[in-house]
Amino acid sequence: MKNKNKVSNAVIRRLPRYLRILEEMHENGSMRVSSKELGAKTGFTASQIRQDLNQFGGFGQQGYGYNVPGLIQELENILGLAREYGLVIVGCGRLGRAIANFNYTYNRDFPVVAMFDSSPSVIGTTINEVVVADVATLPDFLKKHSVDIGVISVPKEAAEQTAEMLIRGKVKGIWNFAPWDVPETDGIPVENVHLSDGLQFLVYHISRNERP
């Protein structure tokens, strides 16, 4: 799949959702889906879906719709999911452990290859088959191993320093859970996760229901 035209991030952000819904449909035996059906299940409009998929070549056939396993394959190719991506988790508090566990349980294509922490009581313990190493050894580890994704799950105060270590160690992308935005520098893609943004979105709708 080659597509050198720049597709907007808004479109790319919708693709994982399409893929997720299609995988569920496939598990339930669906082989074919119309953009209208896919719209109803994803919460987007049929025309939005057609427009998004047309940016990559379309994949659908008029009067037939989309072949479900075929479209899954195409979306996986577009998203770059054809290979595994190794994660290094920095910060093994509750959040780091939860991410490790989540990936271990639901995301086996994103194996956690190493975990790091600064606390003597955590270093040396085992989390989902991975032994936690001293964060002081992280730069050396990154020199010796090519790491796809660095996960930041340290407290806010340590986030910037952790990001610097990961960038200097040439990870290919950063998945940041600390409430401090890692800036996109040196062309390294960053996903800053802000759980409270979703919570505030929810609260907006709760409070709207309460307003007279």
Added chain:
Amino acid sequence: MKNKNKVSNAVIRRLPRYLRILEEMHENGSMRVSSKELGAKTGFTASQIRQDLNQFGGFGQQGYGYNVPGLIQELENILGLAREYGLVIVGCGRLGRAIANFNYTYNRDFPVVAMFDSSPSVIGTTINEVVVADVATLPDFLKKHSVDIGVISVPKEAAEQTAEMLIRGKVKGIWNFAPWDVPETDGIPVENVHLSDGLQFLVYHISRNERP
């Protein structure tokens, strides 16, 4: 703040980000910001920001821009953040603990009022000052207490049953972390969190960097 016109969810989803950036600016002493500056910091265009804020009345002044504390106040009002929202967490594994801890540390306006689990080894333990109760007592708890937000952090298999209990118990909104989408029924707002969607977005950009 009254606004009975339906504003699109896409707009609402951007507001927490604006608010977050404005709060950071305010902490750093900024009292005034132009839509251009706010755009540079949030990653949106100046016209997008003006358009979004105009849906609620504007708040800016030509040639001056926005008053930072004033705009923070307006956004908090729009989002319904003027009061606290109590959370009940169902599922006290690593994820449930991480959410409890996250809210305890960074989100004090969203106090965790109760936590529930089904495992005898977890029931009775204390997590951030809250004693974990037996999930069998959840329906009764919800009868006696008005709960704002039910958090689902149980394994996938138990998600649907948990959602039913919360809906029957009349929580005002659901924040779901299980990888099974809670449908929006009975007008109860739902935020289905899919951490792996963000991870796949990140992987798209990593794999693009690798393509020739």
